[in-house]
Amino acid sequence: MKACIKIMLKNGVLDPQGEAIRHALNNIGFENVTGVRQGKVIELEVDGSDKGQVRSELDKMCNKLLANTVIENFEIEIL
Helix, strand or coil, X not given: CEEEEEEEECCCCCCHHHHHHHHHHHHCCCCCCCCCCCEEEEEEECCCCCXXXXXXXXXXXXXXXXXXXXXXXEEEEEC
């Protein structure tokens, strides 16, 4: 089973990489860009046929390793 995990900084957490991207876009002529938030996308192949059990395992992976839940939110999508 394939899964996609999207990890983003929580609202209110400073995103210096996003700000650097916004600044660079403005400098090359894309002045209408007023905000950028950068995140991560992780694709995993997971053995299992029970979507509920796989989702539970993915949630544990995110909470223990893949995301810093103090400053990041994550979304799990099973493809």
